[in-house]
Amino acid sequence: MHRPTSLRVLLFAAGLGLALGAPSGASAQSAASTEEIEQLKSQIAALQAQVSELAAEVAALQAAPAAPAPAPTPTPGPTTLAVPAGAAGAGGPQGNLPYYGTASTASKVFNPDISAIGDFVGAIGESPGGGEPSLELHEAEFGFQAIVDPYARADFFLTYGPDEIGVEEAYITFPAAPGGFLLKAGKMRDAFGKMNAMHIHVLPFTDRPLVTQNLTGGEDGLADYGVSLAHFVPNPWLFLEATGQVYRGQNEVFSGETRGDLSYVGHLRAYQDLSDSSNVDLGGSIAYGSNDFGSGFHTRLLGVDATYRWRPLRRAIYRRFLARSELVWSRREEPTAAQNAFGFYVSAEYQFARRWIAGGRFDYSERASDPSLVDKGGSLLLTWWPSEFSQIRGQYRRTRFGEGRTANEFLFQFLFAIGAHGAHVF
Amino acid sequence: MKRLPTITALGLTLLIATTPLHAAIKVVTTLPDLAALTREVGGDKVEVEALARGYQDPHFVEAKPSFILKLHSADLLVLVGRELEIGWLPPLIQQSRNKKIQVGAAGYLDASLTARILEIPTGQITRAMGDVHPLGNPHYWLDPENGRRIAAAIRDRLSQMSPGDAVDFASRYDDFDKRLTEAEKGWDALMAPYKGLKVVTYHRSWPNFAERFGLEVVGYVEPRPGIPPSPRHTLELIATMKQLGIKILLVEPYFDLKTPRSIARETGARVLVMPPSVGGEKEITDYFKLFDHDIDLLVAAIKETGAR
Numbered sequence: 138m139h140r141p142t143s144l145r146v147l148l149f150a151a152g153l154g155l156a157l158g159a160p161s162g163a164s165a166q167s168a169a170s171t172e173e174i175e176q177l178k179s180q181i182a183a184l185q186a187q188v189s190e191l192a193a194e195v196a197a198l199q200a201a202p203a204a205p206a207p208a209p210t211p212t213p214g215p216t217t218l219a220v221p222a223g224a225a226g227a228g229g230p231q232g233n234l235p236y237y238g239t240a241s242t243a244s245k246v247f248n249p250d251i252s253a254i255g256d257f258v259g260a261i262g263e264s265p266g267g268g269e270p271s272l273e274l275h276e277a278e279f280g281f282q283a284i285v286d287p288y289a290r291a292d293f294f295l296t297y298g299p300d301e302i303g304v305e306e307a308y309i310t311f312p313a314a315p316g317g318f319l320l321k322a323g324k325m326r327d328a329f330g331k332m333n334a335m336h337i338h339v340l341p342f343t344d345r346p347l348v349t350q351n352l353t354g355g356e357d358g359l360a361d362y363g364v365s366l367a368h369f370v371p372n373p374w375l376f377l378e379a380t381g382q383v384y385r386g387q388n389e390v391f392s393g394e395t396r397g398d399l400s401y402v403g404h405l406r407a408y409q410d411l412s413d414s415s416n417v418d419l420g421g422s423i424a425y426g427s428n429d430f431g432s433g434f435h436t437r438l439l440g441v442d443a444t445y446r447w448r449p450l451r452r453a454i455y456r457r458f459l460a461r462s463e464l465v466w467s468r469r470e471e472p473t474a475a476q477n478a479f480g481f482y483v484s485a486e487y488q489f490a491r492r493w494i495a496g497g498r499f500d501y502s503e504r505a506s507d508p509s510l511v512d513k514g515g516s517l518l519l520t521w522w523p524s525e526f527s528q529i530r531g532q533y534r535r536t537r538f539g540e541g542r543t544a545n546e547f548l549f550q551f552l553f554a555i556g557a558h559g560a561h562v563f
Numbered sequence: 564m565k566r567l568p569t570i571t572a573l574g575l576t577l578l579i580a581t582t583p584l585h586a587a588i589k590v591v592t593t594l595p596d597l598a599a600l601t602r603e604v605g606g607d608k609v610e611v612e613a614l615a616r617g618y619q620d621p622h623f624v625e626a627k628p629s630f631i632l633k634l635h636s637a638d639l640l641v642l643v644g645r646e647l648e649i650g651w652l653p654p655l656i657q658q659s660r661n662k663k664i665q666v667g668a669a670g671y672l673d674a675s676l677t678a679r680i681l682e683i684p685t686g687q688i689t690r691a692m693g694d695v696h697p698l699g700n701p702h703y704w705l706d707p708e709n710g711r712r713i714a715a716a717i718r719d720r721l722s723q724m725s726p727g728d729a730v731d732f733a734s735r736y737d738d739f740d741k742r743l744t745e746a747e748k749g750w751d752a753l754m755a756p757y758k759g760l761k762v763v764t765y766h767r768s769w770p771n772f773a774e775r776f777g778l779e780v781v782g783y784v785e786p787r788p789g790i791p792p793s794p795r796h797t798l799e800l801i802a803t804m805k806q807l808g809i810k811i812l813l814v815e816p817y818f819d820l821k822t823p824r825s826i827a828r829e830t831g832a833r834v835l836v837m838p839p840s841v842g843g844e845k846e847i848t849d850y851f852k853l854f855d856h857d858i859d860l861l862v863a864a865i866k867e868t869g870a871r
Contacts, residue, residue, distance in 0.1 A: 284666060287665070287667065287668075290657065310657065312656070312657045312658070312659070312660065312665060313659075313660055313661060313662040313665060314660075317660045318660070319658060319660055368660075369632070369635065369660065376628040376629055376631065376632055378628070406628075408627070408628040408629065409629075410627065410629045413616065416627065416629075418628075448625065450616055450618065450619040450817075451618050451619070451816060451817055452817070452819070453619060453620055453623050453625075453817065454620055454623055454817065454818075455819055491791050491819070492791065524690075524693075524694070524789070524790065525694065525789070526690060555690075558646070558649050558650065559650075560626060560649070560650055560651060560653055560654045561623070561625070561626070561650045561651060563625050563626045563627065563651075563654075
């Protein structure tokens with residue numbers, strides 16, 4: 138709020154300086170009194186002083202954008218604002234709430250929840266494919282999330298990475314749309330399988346599995362512009378949810394060129410508690426759309442996923458086990474023939490102490506355009522959680538590529554989050 | 564645009580037509596304590612279920628899809644608030660497809676709004692202080708006075724939802740109030756001799772309980788809220804406990820007992836696994852029994868250790 142105002146004052150002052158400077162040049166020609174010139178000079182000096190003062194203020198604001206502006210009053214402590222009517226209640230925030238800036242910033246209470254997450258990855262060892270760079274800020278993600286109105290909420294996730302700068306996701310959600318639907322629209326990660334919908338920083342690995350790299354969209358997975366509808370399938374036995382999504386059809390796997398070339402995603406999820414501390418989560422997915430050979434050529438992805446979780450309620454913060462597998466069948470139509478490729482991963486993670494998680498993953502995946510080439514890999518992982526908001530992870534990864542070469546790599550990752558407390562991943 | 568409300572109206576009519584007239588109000592609460600209080604006020608006019616168990620860490624409940632189904636059919640959601648459930652409740656509400664319980668709707672009741680909240684931080688808050696709750700300590704139900712206030716808030720909300728039963732809810736509340744006042748006299752009498760007793764607790768779960776029953780919490784096993792014990796902090800705590808002669812160490816049932824036990828060995832203190840919630844032990848089946856159980860446990864330990 139402060140910065141634009143200060144800039145405007147700055148520009149105005151500069152303009153004034155110029156306006157005053159011009160007549161002073163003209164007056165020299167007409168041999169005006171030196172007194173007048175001195176007066177103008179002192180005026181300009183005063184303005185310059187103001188300008189440098191303002192510039193310093195701008196610099197200070199830029200250096201610490203989150204810091205509250207100093208209160209103009211000599212009394213210490215932030216200025217205050219009356220508690221909005223909705224917040225009333227004994228024990229609630231009483232009297233005045235602190236706020237920073239001018240009276241118009243009362244609307245700050247409606248600012249979205251803001252978070253920033255850093256994903257810093259390093260790699261050691263040889264990889265024939267090049268692999269990850271030695272050190273990189275793989276991703277800096279900025280989240281803005283808030284309730285829009287009584288009917289909807291919105292989520293924005295902006296990503297800055299070496300390969301990608303842009304909107305990872307930005308969508309509106311109508312949690313109670315008519316007919317019991319959950320409606321989403323915007324840029325989203327596809328509801329294909331389990332891991333595709335997850336952001337990289339919530340994965341239990343530093344990387345995405347080979348099956349994702351080879352068959353379902355590469356490094357970043359499937360994400361696109363689209364509309365999503367989800368509905369419960371009523372039944373007396375278990376949680377069953379069907380999701381249907383329509384996308385523009387332009388990502389790493391699909392490349393619809395015309396308006397009619399959309400891609401479609403369907404997902405069915407079944408969940409059942411086995412006990413208070415264990416449960417099973419099963420899913421089936423399909424994705425269909427035109428591929429990069431043009432409108433007549435389609436790619437169809439079929440997926441099956443299964444997750445088993447165990448977490449004893451009394452010791453939930455100390456012990457946890459999760460096993461997961463996803464299988465993907467890709468059928469890619471090409472001018473010569475259709476290519477059928479298959480891939481999967483199996484992973485497990487076990488929390489053995491409050492701050493420690495050990496894990497492993499096995500990868501197998503044929504290549505989408507040449508199924509005769511098969512990549513296989515295995516990883517061992519160890520994660521340390523200083524707190525909910527940071528984690529440090531090491532991953533040993535051995536990959537045998539279809540061409541016959543093998544990579545032995547050690548990857549490490551620092552994840553760090555600031556800002557609003559997000560929901561825990563389930 | 565015009566068709567949607569019509570369809571919704573039709574759907575609602577169908578729903579109403581197929582719902583039996585005497586149907587109870589379906590209430591889902593996040594913690595069992597709120598469920599117990601809802602039962603006191605609602606009686607047989609409500610059907611109550613809690614998502615979390617009383618022996619579970621309420622900060623780290625998992626957002627299971629089975630909870631989504633429970634919220635889907637709820638008429639009223641009662642939550643603790645003050646960001647206690649921030650890690651798991653928002654996604655559940657969002658996926659519930661239930662208009663009634665969305666934030667700010669008639670079926671969304673934040674029980675903290677009328678309760679007396681302690682430890683509201685002042686000044687600048689950062690996560691260097693650990694997992695602080697910027698809106699104050701959310702373990703406020705452990706003061707019977709707050710139990711009364713929560714029950715009153717639930718009574719008011721239920722009465723709004725079902726005005727025909729308002730008289731019934733009011734009389735049930737009055738009865739609860741009377742029984743609670745009576746029970747408080749008993750608890751106060753039991754605790755009166757130990758006013759000012761200094762104790763140590765694992766997490767900051769007990770400020771309201773301590774204030775109400777005259778305990779003084781002088782230290783925590785956690786160096787900061789949500790941060791596991793560190794050796795240095797533990798040594799400092801042991802020194803403090805020895806210096807002040809502290810004999811009582813309260814631990815919530817969801818924390819590891821290794822550090823508390825080693826502290827107890829060093830200081831001669833007694834480790835009490837004290838449930839902060841209804842359902843924390845099998846016999847704690849309602850709000851009264853929670854205090855009965857905890858105060859009995861405390862008094863017995865005080866007597867045995869000679870703590871004062």
